[in-house]
Amino acid sequence: MSAPQVVVHRDKELMAQAAAARLITKIVDAQAARGSASVVLTGGRNGNGLLAALAEAPARDAVDWSRLDLWWGDERFLPDGDPERNETQARAALLDSVPLDPARVHAMAPAGGPYGNDADAAAEAYAAELAAAAGPEDHGPVPSFDVLLLGVGPDTHVASLFPELPGVREDERTVVGVHGAPKPPPTRVSLTLPAIRAAREVWLLAAGADKAQAAAIALSGAGEIQAPAAGARGRSRTLWLLDEAAASQLPRDLYPPASA
Numbered sequence: 611m612s613a614p615q616v617v618v619h620r621d622k623e624l625m626a627q628a629a630a631a632r633l634i635t636k637i638v639d640a641q642a643a644r645g646s647a648s649v650v651l652t653g654g655r656n657g658n659g660l661l662a663a664l665a666e667a668p669a670r671d672a673v674d675w676s677r678l679d680l681w682w683g684d685e686r687f688l689p690d691g692d693p694e695r696n697e698t699q700a701r702a703a704l705l706d707s708v709p710l711d712p713a714r715v716h717a718m719a720p721a722g723g724p725y726g727n728d729a730d731a732a733a734e735a736y737a738a739e740l741a742a743a744a745g746p747e748d749h750g751p752v753p754s755f756d757v758l759l760l761g762v763g764p765d766t767h768v769a770s771l772f773p774e775l776p777g778v779r780e781d782e783r784t785v786v787g788v789h790g791a792p793k794p795p796p797t798r799v800s801l802t803l804p805a806i807r808a809a810r811e812v813w814l815l816a817a818g819a820d821k822a823q824a825a826a827i828a829l830s831g832a833g834e835i836q837a838p839a840a841g842a843r844g845r846s847r848t849l850w851l852l853d854e855a856a857a858s859q860l861p862r863d864l865y866p867p868a869s870a
């Protein structure tokens with residue numbers, strides 16, 4: 611697992627634009643090297659900000675959208691089309707405006723869908739879909755995602771893995787149903803830390819002063835049960851993309867002060 615690297619941008623708009631530029635390059639490079647690319651999306655303000663910036667970037671046309679697999683790191687277990695679903699928000703921010711192959715857009719099941727209101731069954735089905743997509747080269751039950759995006763909550767949650775709840779302790783299953791989440795809605799579906807750590811690169815996004823304490827805690831040696839963001843690492847790279855407000859409580863030795 612890789613050690614975290616920190617990049618700080620002036621503000622959340624610049625952070626979203628720079629992250630979108632990075633993501634375009636990463637997808638184009640992966641498609642050139644392996645024929646296709648895979649990205650795991652996050653919900654939340656910063657994840658959707660990145661997608662909206664990507665939708666506006668002229669270089670988005672460099673991506674072959676038909677050769678991109680999209681997965682989700684977590685989903686709010688709500689009915690299909692609910693405005694609070696991460697899928698709904700991602701579609702509005704970007705997915706509806708690019709020529710994706712619908713078969714490669716791997717949304718998590720909604721509440722009231724094929725698994726009714728059973729979030730655990732929806733999680734099991736998503737784990738099976740991931741396992742079916744994994745090849746022998748992945749050496750495990752999930753694909754080696756090129757980039758896995760994560761927003762960081764003010765309480766250090768990532769995906770729907772909240773401090774001290776059972777999901778963050780899971781060390782076997784790749785996807786779990788989450789019950790009693792402290793942030794609404796209480797019922798969710800989430801990748802687990804072992805699934806997150808299968809990614810080649812994990813990028814954690816945090817902007818705003820309300821994320822400053824979370825970033826400082828997660829980057830200062832906290833345990834992953836108390837601070838799930840601390841346990842989110844990529845195999846080759848773990849990249850924290852912050853704005854100055856979110857970086858304001860970090861020890862200065864964690865990033866070069868002049869980074870733009």
Ligand SMILES: O=C1O[C@H](COP(=O)(O)O)[C@@H](O)[C@H](O)[C@H]1O
Nearest residue numbers: 652653654655656761762763769
């Ligand atoms: O509910 C969620 O929140 C987190 C963080 O969201 P933010 O708005 O505080 O950035 C997000 O990463 C997660 O995907 C989502 O379900």
